[in-house]
Amino acid sequence: MHIRLTLCSCLLLASISLQSHAEAIEVVTEDSLYAYQRDDKVVGPGIRIAEETLKNAQLTDYSLSLYPWARAYEKALHEPNVLIFPLDRTPAREQLFKWVGEIHRVASRLYKMRDSAGIAVNNLEEAKQYSIGVVRNDAKQIYLQQRGFTRLVISANNHDNFQKLLNRQIQLLPMPENTARLMSKDAQVDFTSLEEVYTLDEQPHRVHLAFSLSTPDEVVAKAQRAFDQLKASGEVARIMNEQR
Incomplete structure (x- = not known):
C-alpha cells in the first residue's frame, strides 16, 4: 500500500510539473x-x-x-x-x-530611392511593373500576391529587405513611414534619400x-x-x- 501511494504521488507531481511547463x-x-x-x-x-x-x-x-x-x-x-x-x-x-x-x-507606403528615375505609381495596378521587396509570410506579401503581383523579391527580415532597396536589387519597398525612418537610421542613411510614391490606404496595418x-x-x-x-x-x- 505504501509503494502504491508513493507511485500515485509521483505521478501526480509529474502531472503538475508537466502542466506547469505546458503553460x-x-x-x-x-x-x-x-x-x-x-x-x-x-x-x-x-x-x-x-x-x-x-x-x-x-x-x-x-x-x-x-x-x-x-x-x-x-x-x-x-x-x-x-x-x-x-x-x-x-x-x-x-x-x-x-x-x-x-x-x-498605420498605413504602408511604397518607397523608392529618390534618385531612381522613371519610377511612378498612380495606382496599385501600375506598381505591378516594378520589383517589390517583401518579408516572407508577412501580410504585405500575401496582400500583393492576392492582387496578382508577380515581381516580389522575398527576404527573411526587414533589414535584408531594406538593404536590397539601398543596393538597387528591388525598385520599391512597402513599409509604414515610422519603419522607413527607423530602417534608415539603423542603416545610417538619410531618410530623405527615400521617396514615397504611393500609399497603400487599401491595406492599413492592424x-x-x-x-x-x-x-x-x-x-x-x-x-x-x-x-x-x-x-x-x-x-x-x-x-x-x-x-x-
Whole structure:
C-alpha cells in the first residue's frame, strides 16, 4: 500500500510539473519598430505592451524570443502557448489565431530611392511593373500576391529587405513611414534619400498581439481582459507614441 501511494504521488507531481511547463508562454517577434535587441536584451514598445499584458493577467511564466518573421510565424501557427506580434489581422488569418488586441494601426507606403528615375505609381495596378521587396509570410506579401503581383523579391527580415532597396536589387519597398525612418537610421542613411510614391490606404496595418490557436481559451481570456484594461487606460497609445 505504501509503494502504491508513493507511485500515485509521483505521478501526480509529474502531472503538475508537466502542466506547469505546458503553460509557459513564449513571446515571439521579429526585429522591427516594435521589438529589437539592445545590450543583450529584447526591448521595444511591443515588448513592453506584451509584458504589461501578461503581468497584469498574472501570466508571469513567459520568455521572449527574437526570430526571423517566417520562423516566428510558423511557431505561432503550430505550437501551443505562443504569443506573437506584430501580427496584421487579415481575413485570411482570422481563424488561424486567437486575437488578444490591436496595438497599432498605420498605413504602408511604397518607397523608392529618390534618385531612381522613371519610377511612378498612380495606382496599385501600375506598381505591378516594378520589383517589390517583401518579408516572407508577412501580410504585405500575401496582400500583393492576392492582387496578382508577380515581381516580389522575398527576404527573411526587414533589414535584408531594406538593404536590397539601398543596393538597387528591388525598385520599391512597402513599409509604414515610422519603419522607413527607423530602417534608415539603423542603416545610417538619410531618410530623405527615400521617396514615397504611393500609399497603400487599401491595406492599413492592424497590428495585433495574438496567441497560437492551440493555446487554452482561459489563458487567452486572461490576456484579453488585461490588454483591454491597458488600452482603456491609454497606456498602449502612450507606449507606441514613444520614440525609439
